[in-house]
Amino acid sequence: xxxxxxxxxxxxxxxxxxxxxxxxxxxxxxxxxxxxxxxxxxxxxxxxxxxxxxxxxxxxxxxxxxxxxxxxxxxxxxxxxxxxxxxxxxxxxxxxxxxxxxxxxxxxxxxxxxxxxxxxxxxxxxxxxxxxxxxxxxxxxxxxxxxxxxxxxxxxxxxxxxxxxxxxxxxxxxxxxxxxxxxxxxxxxxxxxxxxxxxxxxxxxxxxxxxxxxxxxxxxxxxxxxxxxxxxxxxxxxxxxxxxxxxxxxxxxxxxxxxxxxxxxxxxxxxxxxxxxxxxxxxxxxxxxxxxxxxxxxxxxxxxxxxxxxxxxxxxxxxxxxxxxxxxxxxxxxxxxxxxxxxxxxxxxxxxxxxxxxxxxxxxxxxxxxxxxxxxxxxxxxxxxxxxxxxxxxxxxxxxxxxxxxxxxxxxxxxxxxxxxxxxxxxxxxxxxxxxxxxxxxxxxxxxxxxxxxxxxxxxxxxxxxxxxxxxxxxxxxxxxxxxxxxxxxxxxxxxxxxxxxxxxxxxxxxxxxxxxxxxxxxxxxxxxxxxxxxxxxxxxxxxxxxxxxxxxxxxxxxxxxxxxxxxxxxxxxxxxxxxxxxxxxxxxxxxxxxxxxxxxxxxxxxxxxxxxxxxxxxxxxxxxxxxxxxxxxxxxxxxxxxxxxxxxxxxxxxxxxxxxxxxxxxxxxxxxxxxxxxxxxxxxxxxxxxxxxxxxxxxxxxxxxxxxxxxxxxxxxxxxxxxxxxxxxxxxxxxx
Ligand code: GLC
Numbered sequence: 001x002x003x004x005x006x007x008x009x010x011x012x013x014x015x016x017x018x019x020x021x022x023x024x025x026x027x028x029x030x031x032x033x034x035x036x037x038x039x040x041x042x043x044x045x046x047x048x049x050x051x052x053x054x055x056x057x058x059x060x061x062x063x064x065x066x067x068x069x070x071x072x073x074x075x076x077x078x079x080x081x082x083x084x085x086x087x088x089x090x091x092x093x094x095x096x097x098x099x100x101x102x103x104x105x106x107x108x109x110x111x112x113x114x115x116x117x118x119x120x121x122x123x124x125x126x127x128x129x130x131x132x133x134x135x136x137x138x139x140x141x142x143x144x145x146x147x148x149x150x151x152x153x154x155x156x157x158x159x160x161x162x163x164x165x166x167x168x169x170x171x172x173x174x175x176x177x178x179x180x181x182x183x184x185x186x187x188x189x190x191x192x193x194x195x196x197x198x199x200x201x202x203x204x205x206x207x208x209x210x211x212x213x214x215x216x217x218x219x220x221x222x223x224x225x226x227x228x229x230x231x232x233x234x235x236x237x238x239x240x241x242x243x244x245x246x247x248x249x250x251x252x253x254x255x256x257x258x259x260x261x262x263x264x265x266x267x268x269x270x271x272x273x274x275x276x277x278x279x280x281x282x283x284x285x286x287x288x289x290x291x292x293x294x295x296x297x298x299x300x301x302x303x304x305x306x307x308x309x310x311x312x313x314x315x316x317x318x319x320x321x322x323x324x325x326x327x328x329x330x331x332x333x334x335x336x337x338x339x340x341x342x343x344x345x346x347x348x349x350x351x352x353x354x355x356x357x358x359x360x361x362x363x364x365x366x367x368x369x370x371x372x373x374x375x376x377x378x379x380x381x382x383x384x385x386x387x388x389x390x391x392x393x394x395x396x397x398x399x400x401x402x403x404x405x406x407x408x409x410x411x412x413x414x415x416x417x418x419x420x421x422x423x424x425x426x427x428x429x430x431x432x433x434x435x436x437x438x439x440x441x442x443x444x445x446x447x448x449x450x451x452x453x454x455x456x457x458x459x460x461x462x463x464x465x466x467x468x469x470x471x472x473x474x475x476x477x478x479x480x481x482x483x484x485x486x487x488x489x490x491x492x493x494x495x496x497x498x499x500x501x502x503x504x505x506x507x508x509x510x511x512x513x514x515x516x517x518x519x520x521x522x523x524x525x526x527x528x529x530x531x532x533x534x535x536x537x538x539x540x541x542x543x544x545x546x547x548x549x550x551x552x553x554x555x556x557x558x559x560x561x562x563x564x565x566x567x568x569x570x571x572x573x574x575x576x577x578x579x580x581x582x583x584x585x586x587x588x589x590x591x592x593x594x595x596x597x598x599x600x601x602x603x604x605x606x607x608x609x610x611x612x613x614x615x616x617x618x619x620x621x622x623x624x625x626x627x628x629x630x631x632x633x634x635x636x637x638x639x640x641x642x643x644x645x646x647x648x649x650x651x652x653x654x655x656x657x658x659x660x661x662x663x664x665x666x667x668x669x670x671x672x673x674x675x676x677x678x679x680x681x682x683x684x685x686x687x688x689x690x691x692x693x694x695x696x697x698x699x700x701x702x703x704x705x706x707x708x709x710x711x712x713x714x715x716x717x718x719x720x721x722x723x724x725x726x727x728x729x730x731x732x733x734x735x736x737x
Contacts, residue, residue, distance in 0.1 A: 023339035027332050033087060036324070037061065039331045040313045042089065043296075045270060045304045053077070060085045061310050063334060064138075064270075064302060066094040069412060071349035074135025082347045090347040092338055094270075096411055097139035097188070098157060099123070101130040102356030103365050103533055104406045104413035107474075107510055108143060108169070110372035110529030112159040112554035113616070115657040115679050117172035123368050124176025126361045129186045133353025134412070137341055138189040140237060142173035144224035145194055148565040150558065151204030153478035156408050156510030156530070158199060160554030161567045161613060163220055164676045167227035174231040182234060183342035186354075192228040194239030194272060196254055197221045201241060204564065206477045210243045214253075215669060217243075218704040226263060234267045234337045238300060240275050247282050249275045250291070255299030268301040268333035277306035288312065293321050301330035357417060362534055369531035369538030375524070375549035375617040376515075382502050382523040384545025384619055385462060391432045393460035394422050395496070397439040397489070398468045398508040404442075407530025408475025408510050417533055421466055421506065424536035428544070434460050438492055442470045446488035450495060458499035464543065465496055465505045467518060471530060474510025483514040483561045490517040497521035506539055512557040516610065527551075545619065550655035550681065552616035552724065559610045562602065568613040568725040569672040576673075577601040579608065614659050614676070614724035620650025620686065624722050627731035636712050639697030640733050644721035646692050648684035655683040656723060660694040663729050665716040668706035674729060677719070692721065701735065 031039070042063035046053055056062045057080045068074050074093050081091045099105045105123040106113075114120065124142075131139060144166045147155040159166040170192060177190040197217060201208040212221060225236070236259065238248040248254055249271045259265045276295045277288050285291040292308035293316050303309045316322040338344065375383070385392070398404060402418035426433050436453050438446065447453070457463055467489045472478060484490070494517070496503045505522040507515060508530050518525055526549065531538060541547035558566050577599045584604045587596065601607045625645035634640050646658055662677040678694035696719065701712045714737045718729035 023336060026339060027335045030087065030089070030335060031328060031331060034331070036314055036317060036327070038087060039327050040309055042331050042334050043302050043309050043313070043327075044307065045094070045302050047305050054080055057081050057091070058084050060087070062091065063089070064092045064094060066304065067411070068093050069095065069134050069136065071133070071135045071351050071353055075348045078347050089335070090338060090343040092137050092189070092341065092343065093135060094138040094140055094191070095131060095136040096141070096409055097127050097131045097136065098141045098143065098409040099407070100127050100365070100410075100532060101134065101136075101412050102414065102417070103127070103130060103361040104410055105365050105368045105532045106372040107156050107407040107409075107530045108159055109156050109510065109554060110531060111368060112165055112169050113374050113529065113551040114368065114371035115165065115552050116371055116681055117168045119368055119371055120169050121172040121176040122364055124173040125179070126364055128177045128188045129354060130356045130361070131188055132186050133349070133356075135349035136188060137343065138191060138235065139177055140191045140193060141177070142170045142190065142228065143193050144170035144228060145199035145239070146221050146224065147199035147555070148567045149199070149201070149204035150483055150511040150555070151479050151481060151561065151564060152199065152201055153206060153408070153474045153480070153510065154199070154476055155555065156474035159224070161556060162554065162569065162676050163223040165554055165679070166224035170224045170228040171231035174228050174233045178232060178234060182337070182340040185346070187341070189234035189337055189341060190228070191235040191237050191270065192225055192233045193237035195225055195236045195248060195259070195269070196239060197243050197248070198239035198241050205479050207240045210241045212243050214708060215704050218708070218710070222258065229259070229263050229265050234340065236265070236267070236269045238269060238271050238275060240272050240278065242282050242284065245284070247275065247279045247284050249300050250279050250284055250294040250298045252298045260299060266333065267337055268330070269299065270302040271295065271300055271304045273304050274306040276300065276303045276308050289316065292316060296322055296326050296330060301333045365532055366534035366538045366541070369528070369535045370541055370547040372531060372551055373526050373528045373539065373542055373549055374551035374553055374615070375526055376611060376615075377519055377522065377525040378617055379523045382504060383526070383543060385543055389431070389461045391434065391460040392425060393434045393457035393463040394425055394466070395436055395438050395457055395463065396466035396492070397437055397442045397444060397487070398506070399435070399437055399464070399466035401441070401470070404471045405508060405530060405535045406532055407471050408478070410471070413533065419534055419536040421464070421536045421539045424540040425464070428540060439488055441487070442468060442473070442485070442489065443487045446491055450492070454495045454499060457496070458501050460501065463496050463499065463501050463503045465493065465503055465522070466508065467493070467505055468508035469510060469513065471510070481561065483512065483558065485513060485515070485517065493518050493521040504543065508535070512555055514558070514560055514610070516559070548619045548652060548654045549616065550618065550657065552614050552657045552659075553611055554613070556609045556613045557611040559605045559608070563605060563607070563609065566609055569675050571670050572673050573600045575599045577607040581606060612725045614657070616657070616724070618650070618654045618656065620648055620652040620654040622656045622723060623647045623649045627719060627721050629719070629731050629733050631733060633734045633736050636714065636735060636737060637698055638735070639695050641693050641695050642719050642721060642731055643691050643693040645689050646682055646684065647689035648686055651686050653683065653685045655681050658682050658692045658721060659724065659727070660719065660721050661725060661727060661729060662696060662700060663718040664701070664703065664713070665718060667703065667713050667715065671703060674725065676725070694721070
């Protein structure tokens with residue numbers, strides 16, 4: 001066992017380096033020349049709204065800026081830092097490039113639905129290329145917060161509810177942003193956020209308190225951060241939440257014990273926006289001087305926007321409240337990334353940087369939007385639209401909404417470059433479109449003349465209804481107490497269905513919504529999340545069969561907001577629901593107290609979600625053969641291969657996301673009823689079959705146990721391979737001591 005842990009720590013240490021050659025000698029030489037004020041200046045990140053920004057940079061009191069876009073604009077500030085300060089230490093310029101810079105890719109939740117890390121890496125690569133050309137050195141992404149709560153607006157930015165999926169997606173984005181060498185002139189430093197546990201905000205209300213015990217932290221919320229650090233992430237950002245009363249920006253556990261001591265991380269940590277100063281309203285610090293002291297002592301290297309460091313650290317060092325060693329460590333970490341980025345050698349952005357929206361960028365955005373869409377319903381194989389379709393009606397608030405189609409966290413994307421579904425369908429050869437959004441935006445109520453206008457749409461062979469939510473309804477601080485569609489969308493779905501023409505509904509949203517009314521009134525439903533710049537052509541490709549849906553849900557869709565939190569990798573409880581419990585309408589009058597069985601379920605809606613994690617249909621059908629294992633028993637540090645044969649039983653070439661789920665049946669601390677242990681995209685021609693194999697070893701079988709030791713415990717494991725998280729766990733093997 002010790003060998004296993006040593007292997008883990010060695011691998012992690014090797015991986016934890018943010019990449020690139022060592023500059024320790026240069027760092028020490030520079031550090032030795034710096035005054036305390038200059039050191040503190042490196043720990044200070046300021047926004048262009050600061051009216052004294054240029055003077056502060058010139059005085060050596062700013063080490064980083066954020067939200068400065070453009071080679072000229074960045075170079076102007078960089079010239080002050082490099083040519084007008086005593087030591088000429090370059091600035092690092094950060095920006096939220098979350099799912100694209102100019103070319104906007106699907107929101108991260110949509111990208112996660114692709115279950116395609118290579119695709120996601122390619123999108124991040126293009127985003128980095130476009131951003132670096134605009135003078136940006138550092139992006140505040142990937143966001144890898146696990147969330148079980150669609151009320152939380154930031155689920156849109158996340159990779160969903162599963163730690164393995166978030167691990168793979170986060171690491172892929174780090175690789176895409178940074179390449180293998182941070183000094184690459186098209187690389188940007190990644191910033192894994194929000195460290196940590198932010199997605200567990202109580203009530204799904206942003207910034208709210210979290211109460212995550214250490215074992216759950218390690219077995220769930222910290223996993224994607226560890227993977228991103230292992231992929232070489234250069235920086236992390238602390239989260240706004242206080243976990244059990246301790247804000248992340250002042251958490252020695254997160255910033256010292258986990259990040260530095262265990263993960264051997266050697267990059268730097270930036271706070272979230274003013275989150276150092278916010279430790280006062282949290283009630284964690286009496287004033288900003290204490291906030292500065294507790295943050296830097298916990299290991300927070302750089303303060304974003306608030307100015308407690310520049311205001312108080314010199315005095316705190318003089319008083320002995322903060323050690324010079326803590327300051328030096330923070331400055332070393334910051335300088336290390338600046339050196340690795342090559343900023344000392346090449347501080348300025350070329351003015352003739354590569355233009356955005358290159359053809360390969362738009363092609364990738366179109367592919368990503370197609371792979372991010374999840375087919376949830378397709379009665380009578382209504383999709384793809386057949387050759388007999390000549391006239392299509394295009395309606396709904398998201399049919400021609402270039403701004404909202406881009407989704408949340410878009411600062412530099414340009415709505416006028418968005419290609420909407422209406423525009424893409426309008427241009428389709430041989431198709432006549434009848435267009436009328438009926439609703440100006442997702443919150444609009446139906447107009448008085450809706451009936452007549454719907455009648456006109458009904459002249460078409462098929463009605464395409466683009467529903468969902470505006471971009472502003474998800475993202476930071478944009479939380480909802482309901483998942484129901486806003487405005488008159490449900491009523492419009494009813495009117496459209498009443499025409500008798502087939503209705504195909506495409507949903508653009510930043511979260512799972514309660515789409516039961518849309519499912520009732522539509523023959524087919526395609527969930528596109530917010531698909532980005534090329535969403536229109538991608539959706540047209542899918543609707544007409546030039547592309548085949550392969551997306552799978554990265555998050556459980558609740559039947560209603562009352563089921564939240566609901567997620568597939570939950571613990572069983574002592575009285576798990578059987579699934580066949582009697583629901584409200586069937587409960588007899590004067591039923592006796594214990595007649596319903598006393599299991600864990602809701603009398604009105606049960607416990608089955610609307611759609612499970614990992615679910616997604618295709619235009620073909622797939623079948624899975626029985627699970628086969630390479631062994632029935634393995635030693636503690638052993639591995640077992642698990643295989644199943646996948647067959648395309650339909651008439652179209654298509655891609656299936658094959659998923660492997662594992663359950664540790666009994667452990668020293670109860671484990672989830674199942675966990676995703678592997679996934680793979682497999683493309684098969686009609687009739688083709690292929691054996692798909694997963695290897696399950698210590699990495700998949702280990703967990704943080706009742707003693708908070710990361711280990712594999714002996715006992716029974718069950719395993720299944722299938723197309724979503726409801727696959728039966730038919731395979732069995734035992735780990736023996
Ligand atoms: C915001 C967000 C964070 C973002 C930062 C800079 O408040 O929480 O994700 O990177 O500020 O814009």
